[in-house]
Amino acid sequence: MTRRDGLSRTDLPVTLRDRAVVPGDSRYASLRSTYTTQSSPAVVLLPESEAEVAEALRFAGGTDFRLSIRSGGHGLSGRSSNDGGIVVDLSAMNAVDVVDPDTRLVRVQAGARWARVAAALEPHGLVISSGDHGNVGVGGLATAGGAGWLARSYGLTIDRIRAATVVLADGRIVRTDAEHEPELFWAVRGAGDAVGVVTEFEIEAVRLDTIGIAQIAIEADRGGATLRRWSEHLAEAPRELTTNGMLLANGPTFVLQLTAVVADGEPDRIRSLVEPVARLGVRTLALEAQLGPYSMLVPTAHLHPNLGQQVSTTTNALFPTLTDDSAGALMEVAAQPGSPLVQLRSLGGAVNDLDRSATAYSHRDQEVLAVLSTFPPAGIGQLSAAVRPLWPHAEGAYRNFESHPTDATFERAFPGAVGARVRALATRYDPTGLFARAR
Ligand SMILES: Cc1cc2nc3c(=O)[nH]c(=O)nc-3n(C[C@H](O)[C@H](O)[C@H](O)COP(=O)(O)OP(=O)(O)OC[C@H]3O[C@@H](n4cnc5c(N)ncnc54)[C@H](O)[C@@H]3O)c2cc1C
Structure with missing residues (x-):
């Protein structure tokens, strides 16, 4: 046909x-x-x-x-x-099952949304660190990375995948793990879409009833010292702490608006971790903390049909601990007239426990993920020009915050030998190039 x-x-x-x-x-x-x-x-x-x-x-x-x-x-x-x-x-394949409460092994089908996963695990006191939005699907996130609210504490979502079921281009159904088809298992965790349709993941959840969630706003100086301090602080902070935020320009003033998540339910511990973050800026504008379950971050209220409602253009860059130069470059991007929305996420911690060769997501030395987005009428040309100051300082990128994938963005996400291995495995598992038609 x-x-x-x-x-x-x-x-x-x-x-x-x-x-x-x-x-x-x-x-x-x-x-x-x-x-x-x-x-x-x-x-x-x-x-x-x-x-x-x-x-x-x-x-x-x-x-x-x-x-x-x-x-x-x-x-x-x-x-x-x-x-x-x-x-x-795959939305009809959306089951979430706790396989073994003792080992915390959870089986999640690819069509589930992360809000449903969080809600299903909550009665068991279990959590899987996912992304920041409950409507995001399991399949797209867990085949690429999964940089979420608990990244520094428990790593990326892919880091706790213990097995996966993959339907290959020729229709074969393969269960893969560290012992069975290990090369396929490597590819599934970062470049899954290149090798097959992953229908099910077995993920080792963590036991976590209550977390601390703080909303922090600090004034950031135009030169970048606040961003550098934030990054240096997070690189050394205890792993219970992860922060994600936005850099907002308010006239000549810049505000770093952060959500700080603490993987601990003890109020004193939460206070001791979030208060220093609120002191990293020129001045503290707001600090409010509360306790709650992980599902507060990815609530079922996030669920909605996708109707093409959020037209946007997005790219991203990964950095080691920010320096004066890289923090200055981020401020330069944020200060441009009609600048992109600048989101900053802390990585490091448990994300960097894995060896660079352990998964197809290989960025295990970086500490900061910057996500840059523009909205219509701005398009990819305007975004590319706006973010140019970042590239001399960036070390790679995360493939999932990329709205216009190209050979150049592939090279940033899968640098050098990693990209060659992804391409070789795509050819091995999908010799007719079926999934190349889908990317
Ligand atoms: C509002 C918003 C918030 C986000 N927040 C985060 C975040 O906090 N952290 C983070 O890491 N990412 C985040 N992302 C990015 C997210 O990881 C990707 O957009 C991801 O692809 C979404 O997964 P999905 O299943 O909904 O995607 P889909 O749109 O369904 O799929 C996207 C692509 O993934 C591949 N794919 C999907 N399912 C499968 C499968 N089962 N097997 C193989 N390949 C598959 C296909 O190539 C497909 O084109 C966010 C995105 C949005 C829009």
């Missing part, structure tokens, strides 16, 4: 026809798009099992239609949908 013939429900294998949503169906409006991009695919397939994912991939492989793989639909590139092609949407 070719694109020229078009695609209708009757072209699909009989087993998939009941799983298909096509233009004109009542569910099409809520399934056609992603969070950032409005799209018009020919068909959205909603498999309910690995066998059905395999059937969908075999069907797509026999056509030349564009293919998209979707878990939660929050990918910034919008490539989890397309115009005129096939979308394999």
Whole structure:
């Protein structure tokens, strides 16, 4: 079948026809798009099992239609949908099961959203560190990294994956872990979309009933000393502390607005960790702390359909501990007229426990992730020009905060030999290039 013939429900294998949503169906409006991009695919397939994912991939492989793989639909590139092609949407495969409370092993299907994962684990006193938004899907985040609220305490989401089930391009269903298909397991944790559709992850959760969450606002100086101090402080701080924030320009004044998360429920410990952060700026503008479960950060209130409502352009850069020069470059970006939104996240801590070669996400020496976004009418040209001061100081990037993936962004995310290994494994596990059509 070719694109020229078009695609209708009757072209699909009989087993998939009941799983298909096509233009004109009542569910099409809520399934056609992603969070950032409005799209018009020919068909959205909603498999309910690995066998059905395999059937969908075999069907797509026999056509030349564009293919998209979707878990939660929050990918910034919008490539989890397309115009005129096939979308394999895993949202019906969304189970979250505690396999063993003693070993804290949790089985999570790729179509679950992180808000549902947090809610399902809360009664067991368990947590998996995910991203900062509950509507983000498990599949897209856990195949790339997962830089979240508890990153310094427990690492990236991928760091605690113990096994995964992958449907390969030829329809084979493979369970992989450190002993079985270890190269596939390496690729799944950082470059999963290059090798297959990951349908299920076994993740070692952590036991954590209560966390501290502080909202902190500090004035940041224009020269960058505040940012440098923040980064130096976090690089040495106890691992219970992770901070994520935004650098906001308020006229000539800059405000660093941080959410500080402490992986500890003891009020004195929380106070001792967040109060020094509030003193890192020119002056403290606000400090408010509260206790709560992890689900407060990724509540089910985040859940919503993705309708292409958040059109945006995003790139990012990773840094070791900020210096005067790199902090100054970040301030220069934030100070431009019509500057991008600058988000800053602390990494380091447990993220850097792993060896660089342990997973396809290889950035294990960096301390800071800067995420830069513009919104219409600004586009990629304006964003690229605005962030130019950062590149002389950056050491790599995280592939998931990239709205316009190119060879250059691939090289930043998978530098040198890591990229060569990802490409070789993509060829080994997907020799016909099916998933290259989906990226
Ligand atoms: C509001 C918002 C907040 C975010 N916060 C964070 C954050 O705190 N930390 C963080 O690390 N990231 C964050 N991200 C980025 C996020 O990791 C990516 O956008 C991720 O791809 C979203 O996962 P998804 O399943 O919703 O994506 P989708 O849009 O469904 O998929 C995106 C891409 O991932 C691949 N993919 C999806 N599912 C699978 C699968 N099962 N197997 C193989 N490949 C697959 C496909 O190539 C697909 O095109 C955020 C994004 C948004 C929009």
